[in-house]
Amino acid sequence: MSTPLLKIEGIHKRFGGLHALNDVALSINAGEIYGLIGPNGAGKTTLFNVLTGLYQPDEGSFTFNGKDLFRQKPYVVVESGIARTFQNIRLFANMTALENVMVGQHVRTSASVFGAVFRGPKAKAEEAAIAARAQELLDYVGIGKRKDELARNLSYGDQRRLEIARALATSPTLLALDEPAAGMNPKETDQLKALMEKIRADGVTILLIEHDVKLMMGLCDRIAVLDYGKKIAEGIPEQVKNDPRVIEAYLGVAPE
């Protein structure tokens, strides 16, 4: 088997006395949809924050695409090709949908203050390309017609889509989605599933946190289960579903 796209080993993260991540190891292969599940407070979002540079892990190793990202700044992580969305949507509320996606391209563009002020042919072309690409991404996630709406005025489902478009604007190799289906109705969830499959088909690897077990089982290639900061199971969905430790973590132990 080829080397994994993302590999973490022995990751520890403590908040004072709370051991939020305890010796977590993961490896994600290019092109798969990798699911991360676990009860509330298991450390899923903490792991996300570590993987995207928002938290600095205490110990461990973290390589992505052959690059060492252990304790790197978020912008370095994004530059290396990891983009994310947030569990509780964090859009730039008072910017339009289009502008939100334009901001996402910041890391892939280079116009400086001088470029902005003098607006030479290069800066002009870049600006036009940013706008065109943003429109393209909005169309891609299916909200192209709402480009001039303020992000805060979009419907909940559209905000989720916009967040995905904004993350895709950073041209990621790995897209990390934190509970994208939370609060969606079944129809919206189905559309979201189709969108994720389309993104994967276009060559982006996906890491997914989700509570909707049905969605996860049908979508993920592999799933890891976290409980109390530890990885208690990993494997194909069928295997994980029947793992006694997973059942115990979710349902408790049957009294003897």
Add this chain to the structure above:
Amino acid sequence: MQSKKQIITFAALAVVLAILPWAITGGFENGKSWLRAVDFALLYIMLALGLNIVVGFAGLLDLGYIAFYAVGAYSFALLNSPHLAAVLPAWLMHPPLLVMLLIAACVAGVFGVLLGTPTLKLRGDYLAIVTLGFGEIIRIFLNNLDRPVNITNGPQGINNISKVNIAGYDLGRPIEWFGLKFDTVHLYYYLILAFCCLIIFVTLRLQRSRIGRAWVAIREDEIAANAMGINTRNVKLLAFAMGASFGGVSGALFASFQGFVSPESFVLMESIMVLCMVVLGGMGHIPGVILGAILVSITPEVLRDVINPLQSAVFGERLFDPENLRMLIFGLAMIIIMLLRPEGLWPSKRRAREFHEHEEEAKA
């Protein structure tokens, strides 16, 4: 791209601005002091636009902004007055205007970064307190740097600052052109107006650029901006430096216009005034900020001229010192505006919607 209507508006505005000083000096009894007030209004527009980058775009509340104005003013004063002429090398003294303004902008920009670096992790009220302290530190330094080595001449300030010299024309002396007598106030009006337009242009361009969007993104949600790959540290420092450099340019022009600088011109009240201009006009909206700067700087002058005659007419004698009453009226006006139009007098359409949306929702 530009419509005919825009071009006509623009041309009309240019004509108005060009004849404005003559209308003022010709139309009023004490026209020159009015024109002086207009010159100051232009300086305040630059300041307000500079602060708008920090507060309006990047959302970093700065209560010590006047420090950069001071830095610009003292840079100009030290290089263009006899005060340090004996110590500084001769080639450094009296640089050409553009070089001088570049120096002022750069020095102020460096101070901007100096303020920005330790405050990177602060937001809101915490940032406000630190910046307020920074403003005071600069003023107190200016006040006390006359010992052991006399650099700023302490509270006496620096005198005899030379006027700007452009292409052999000394702006300190009246110049006759086309039968018109251009006094120093006229000449400075055009000079300051030119730089004011430049700063407006730069701000407009910055706003609609990759950098401008990054600033707004940080204001909207710093964590999300971070996660989108924006190097928030550099982008915030850039906002501080850009804002400060505008203040520096304005300060340098102020020093040469006034011919005299002292720490008294850079008190906390001035910082608050500039902030009022930004907030009152419409934070983040360039025309609004310009309007705010004009209103806040001109209104006191108008009041000064109105209050005394009014008092004499109503009470038969002068009961109040106009200076005190001025602040009272001004404060009251501010409270009323904030209650009725919290988004500012001339906000961007977007911001107006933001403030009044829920009212509409409630009606519906």
